[in-house]
Amino acid sequence: xxxxxxxxxxxxxxxxxxxxxxxxxxxxxxxxxxxxxxxxxxxxxxxxxxxxxxxxxxxxxxxxxxxxxxxxxxxxxxxxxxxxxxxxxxxxxxxxxxxxxxxxxxxxxxxxxxxxxxxxxxxxxxxxxxxxxxxxxxxxxxxxxxxxxxxxxxxxxxxxxxxxxxxxxxxxxxxxxxxxxxxxxxxxxxxxxxxxxxxxxxxxxxxxxxxxxxxxxxxxxxxxxxxxxxxxxxxxxxxxxxxxxxxxxxxxxxxxxxxxxxxxxxxxxxxxxxxxxxxxxxxxxxxxxxxxxxxxxxxxxxxxxxxxxxxxxxxxxxxxxxxxxxxxxxxxxxxxxxxxxxxxxxxxxxxxxxxxxxxxxxxxxxxxxxxxxxxxxxxxxxxxxxxxxxxxxxxxxxxxxxxxxxxxxxxxxxxxx
Amino acid sequence: xxxxxxxxxxxxxxxxxxxxxxxxxxxxxxxxxxxxxxxxxxxxxxxxxxxxxxxxxxxxxxxxxxxxxxxxxxxxxxxxxxxxxxxxxxxxxxxxxxxxxxxxxxxxxxxxxxxxxxxxxxxxxxxxxxxxxxxxxxxxxxxxxxxxxxxxxxxxxxxxxxxxxxxxxxxxxxxxxxxxxxxxxxxxxxxxxxxxxxxxxxxxxxxxxxxxxxxxxxxxxxxxxxxxxxxxxxxxxxxxxxxxxxxxxxxxxxxxxxxxxxxxxxxxxxxxxxxxxxxxxxxxxxxxxxxxxxxxxxxxxxxxxxxxxxxxxxxxxxxxxxxxxxxxxxxxxxxxxxxxxxxxxxxxxxxxxxxxxxxxxxxxxxxxxxxxxxxxxxxxxxxxxxxxxxxxxxxxxxxxxxxxxxxxxxxxxxxxxxxxxxxxxxxxxxxxxxxxxxxxxxxxxxxxxxxxxxxxxxxxxxxxxxxxxxxxxxxxxxxxxxxxxxxxxxxxxxxxxxxxxxx
Numbered sequence: 001x002x003x004x005x006x007x008x009x010x011x012x013x014x015x016x017x018x019x020x021x022x023x024x025x026x027x028x029x030x031x032x033x034x035x036x037x038x039x040x041x042x043x044x045x046x047x048x049x050x051x052x053x054x055x056x057x058x059x060x061x062x063x064x065x066x067x068x069x070x071x072x073x074x075x076x077x078x079x080x081x082x083x084x085x086x087x088x089x090x091x092x093x094x095x096x097x098x099x100x101x102x103x104x105x106x107x108x109x110x111x112x113x114x115x116x117x118x119x120x121x122x123x124x125x126x127x128x129x130x131x132x133x134x135x136x137x138x139x140x141x142x143x144x145x146x147x148x149x150x151x152x153x154x155x156x157x158x159x160x161x162x163x164x165x166x167x168x169x170x171x172x173x174x175x176x177x178x179x180x181x182x183x184x185x186x187x188x189x190x191x192x193x194x195x196x197x198x199x200x201x202x203x204x205x206x207x208x209x210x211x212x213x214x215x216x217x218x219x220x221x222x223x224x225x226x227x228x229x230x231x232x233x234x235x236x237x238x239x240x241x242x243x244x245x246x247x248x249x250x251x252x253x254x255x256x257x258x259x260x261x262x263x264x265x266x267x268x269x270x271x272x273x274x275x276x277x278x279x280x281x282x283x284x285x286x287x288x289x290x291x292x293x294x295x296x297x298x299x300x301x302x303x304x305x306x307x308x309x310x311x312x313x314x315x316x317x318x319x320x321x322x323x324x325x326x327x328x329x330x331x332x333x334x335x336x337x338x339x340x341x342x343x344x345x346x347x348x349x350x351x352x353x354x355x356x357x358x359x360x361x362x363x364x365x366x367x368x369x370x371x372x373x374x375x376x377x378x379x380x381x382x383x384x385x386x387x388x389x390x391x392x393x394x395x396x397x398x399x400x401x402x403x404x405x406x407x408x409x410x411x412x413x414x415x416x417x
Numbered sequence: 418x419x420x421x422x423x424x425x426x427x428x429x430x431x432x433x434x435x436x437x438x439x440x441x442x443x444x445x446x447x448x449x450x451x452x453x454x455x456x457x458x459x460x461x462x463x464x465x466x467x468x469x470x471x472x473x474x475x476x477x478x479x480x481x482x483x484x485x486x487x488x489x490x491x492x493x494x495x496x497x498x499x500x501x502x503x504x505x506x507x508x509x510x511x512x513x514x515x516x517x518x519x520x521x522x523x524x525x526x527x528x529x530x531x532x533x534x535x536x537x538x539x540x541x542x543x544x545x546x547x548x549x550x551x552x553x554x555x556x557x558x559x560x561x562x563x564x565x566x567x568x569x570x571x572x573x574x575x576x577x578x579x580x581x582x583x584x585x586x587x588x589x590x591x592x593x594x595x596x597x598x599x600x601x602x603x604x605x606x607x608x609x610x611x612x613x614x615x616x617x618x619x620x621x622x623x624x625x626x627x628x629x630x631x632x633x634x635x636x637x638x639x640x641x642x643x644x645x646x647x648x649x650x651x652x653x654x655x656x657x658x659x660x661x662x663x664x665x666x667x668x669x670x671x672x673x674x675x676x677x678x679x680x681x682x683x684x685x686x687x688x689x690x691x692x693x694x695x696x697x698x699x700x701x702x703x704x705x706x707x708x709x710x711x712x713x714x715x716x717x718x719x720x721x722x723x724x725x726x727x728x729x730x731x732x733x734x735x736x737x738x739x740x741x742x743x744x745x746x747x748x749x750x751x752x753x754x755x756x757x758x759x760x761x762x763x764x765x766x767x768x769x770x771x772x773x774x775x776x777x778x779x780x781x782x783x784x785x786x787x788x789x790x791x792x793x794x795x796x797x798x799x800x801x802x803x804x805x806x807x808x809x810x811x812x813x814x815x816x817x818x819x820x821x822x823x824x825x826x827x828x829x830x831x832x833x834x835x836x837x838x839x840x841x842x843x844x845x846x847x848x849x850x851x852x853x854x855x856x857x858x859x860x861x862x863x864x865x866x867x868x869x870x871x872x873x874x875x876x877x878x879x880x881x882x883x884x885x886x887x888x889x890x891x892x893x894x895x896x897x898x899x900x901x902x903x904x905x906x907x908x909x910x911x912x913x914x915x916x917x918x919x920x
Contacts, residue, residue: 220574343557347560347564
């Protein structure tokens with residue numbers, strides 16, 4: 001009996017010793033960690049050789065002329081459609097032989113009709129898209145072969161292919177009927193929403209990479225701001241009584257935390273906005289009129305943990321990036337308890353999230369650099385398309401079979417563009 | 418308040434209309450018109466009241482429900498008003514409606530394929546009952562911030578920090594407490610190991626010892642048995658000697674670390690201590706020279722603006738490829754003849770060409786017989802005379818490493834400010850016994866009297882009477898605060914009677 005007691009004590013001592021070593025090891029932790037989402041460790045996959053894309057040659061009135069009319073389209077957050085076209089034109093996945101192509105791309109810039117303020121008007125976009133599809137279906141046989149099931153389109157507007165900036169109207173319109181079988185690459189993503197189709201690929205909004213690079217500060221600057229946010233809380237112009245904009249979530253943030261010293265929130269937009277984000281631990285990314293915003297991209301680039309306040313949102317490349325491990329999701333109904341939620345996260349979890357954010361492949365996946373670099377958002381889109389291959393046999397329609405209704409939709413959409 | 422005022426106006430309007438409609442009974446159409454007007458007014462007033470209570474213009478809602486074609490995805494009404502009304506309304510109303518948030522959900526018609534739990538339309542703005550920071554959570558957040566910053570320092574800060582050996586020459590004088598406390602507080606916050614060698618001219622004294630004992634740092638307090646002379650030149654020379662003596666102590670004790678010179682009247686930034694960890698053998702930083710400006714210096718500045726920078730800098734100068742190319746030294750020409758000679762002259766105090774405080778060295782340079790000591794360091798024991806700057810310790814000035822992004826960052830500031838040599842100051846800056854009153858408080862504009870204190874305290878205070886003062890000497894400090902005009906006379910008489918009794 002006595003010997004067993006000594007053995008037990010010996011084991012305890014050994015265990016204690018081992019436990020002491022563990023934290024010592026953690027103290028000298030790695031600065032980054034590998035990221036793998038539900039689709040596996042796919043952030044660094046190379047799409048070259050895994051798919052072939054054929055780019056339709058549309059007349060320049062669908063793309064180049066529109067861009068010439070308003071070059072502001074190159075800098076706003078919907079510029080992904082333009083840069084994707086340019087990338088695909090010179091990419092090794094492009095093929096000039098449509099017979100061997102797996103995917104077909106139609107370069108039509110639907111989000112380039114800008115108001116004087118710079119906001120895109122979506123009223124002509126359905127007609128433009130329809131006219132483009134009519135063109136490709138009459139000039140090439142590939143659309144009618146599958147009714148668009150192996151075609152993909154970039155629709156980076158507020159509510160994707162619903163082509164409206166107001167949510168009620170967008171839901172009313174629904175996705176353009178002609179795009180029902182195509183794959184949509186869009187920034188909007190919300191579960192169980194009309195405007196998010198099954199099988200769509202969510203991409204981040206465009207943020208200018210050079211501008212963010214020039215505002216980087218040394219990494220050893222200590223992070224001293226707990227929560228950071230700059231933006232509107234009430235949209236007085238469009239929603240004077242409050243409660244409509246952001247489903248009341250932004251207003252709730254303001255009302256509950258405007259006198260809290262941990263929350264650096266305000267509507268003023270300072271010149272040191274990017275530098276301040278790099279000095280913050282948490283950056284709020286609440287919804288606005290649409291659930292997505294470029295704040296997510298900025299937070300990831302600057303290493304600030306994104307706090308996502310948008311119910312049921314689908315974040316970019318959700319199958320490749322495990323966003324629950326990187327950001328903090330807060331339900332809109334829990335906004336009044338935001339400070340309790342954030343302060344009760346254990347420090348090890350926070351440090352792990354920062355390590356994941358520090359991973360260079362994570363930052364690269366959010367950007368659209370020119371010229372394209374390996375692992376950037378263009379390549380993630382191609383990876384996503386490659387993961388959907390090979391096409392199911394059922395996408396190929398029998399000759400004479402028709403699924404799409406060409407006359408569906410509001411009457412105004414049927415007018416030629 | 419808003420509620421009641423508007424209420425009043427509506428009531429008055431209603432009563433006016435009633436009054437006006439009274440005598441018009443005879444004219445039928447006029448009466449008809451007025452009753453319609455009355456009805457409209459009543460309806461309007463009612464709608465306004467309801468809007469006030471609900472907190473938004475519900476007429477919009479009514480129109481929408483009546484006339485909209487697609488009422489599919491919208492629902493009515495929110496529970497709570499917009500922000501400003503929420504503030505004016507009672508907090509209790511907010512509290513009562515807060516837990517009822519779930520009643521917002523109405524069943525959606527089949528426009529959407531599957532049921533989304535997110536509903537489009539107007540939502541309430543959720544405000545919790547007490548929307549203010551909770552101190553426990555603030556503390557937790559600070560702990561999180563500390564942990565994050567510690568991790569940052571581990572990853573991006575200095576790896577393997579070395580001990581810093583600080584050499585400070587000092588002596589007892591009026592401003593010693595001021596200067597030495599400043600340096601001491603800077604050193605207390607340095608996150609690295611520290612050894613502080615304090616050399617005191619005139620021997621070890623109790624004042625200095627008690628000052629530096631408060632720091633909690635590892636100190637070596639050494640006395641130097643020469644008194645500090647009165648002229649700046651002599652003082653600089655003696656300080657150099659003291660520093661050399663300190664370097665000899667470093668050699669004897671074989672202290673390992675980085676030697677830096679912190680003069681007691683200098684100001685150091687914390688980045689300095691991070692930057693000097695990068696030194697390999699012998700480094701130099703840029704020192705900002707703060708000369709106490711006098712009228713002469715200002716007029717000079719106005720004349721030669723471009724040539725003399727506002728604050729002169731001493732330190733290494735680099736060429737385009739960030740290699741040491743030369744030195745910025747202090748230009749004494751503008752101050753020729755107008756600088757302080759003795760310590761208590763009220764003129765500009767000039768630094769030497771290159772100050773000791775701008776240099777740091779690896780303590781292994783000073784050890785006897787070091788294995789990989791470079792050859793360009795002179796042996797300290799050989800040096801006896803006045804070494805003007807640490808450059809006198811080395812044979813080849815080009816081996817100096819420029820620190821602080823090649824001298825572009827100013828990490829410390831040099832200043833010499835001293836009081837008159839014959840100025841008196843209380844020992845250890847503690848006033849004991851308390852001072853005599855020089856100005857009677859009756860004449861100074863004190864604010865109105867605070868409430869009276871119990872009687873016994875008042876009778877103890879003697880204020881004006883000098884005899885009283887002697888008797889109650891220890892309590893005069895309190896009496897300074899008890900300067901109420903109306904009470905003074907009373908206490909005066911009371912105190913004087915009391916002491917008359919005593920006497």
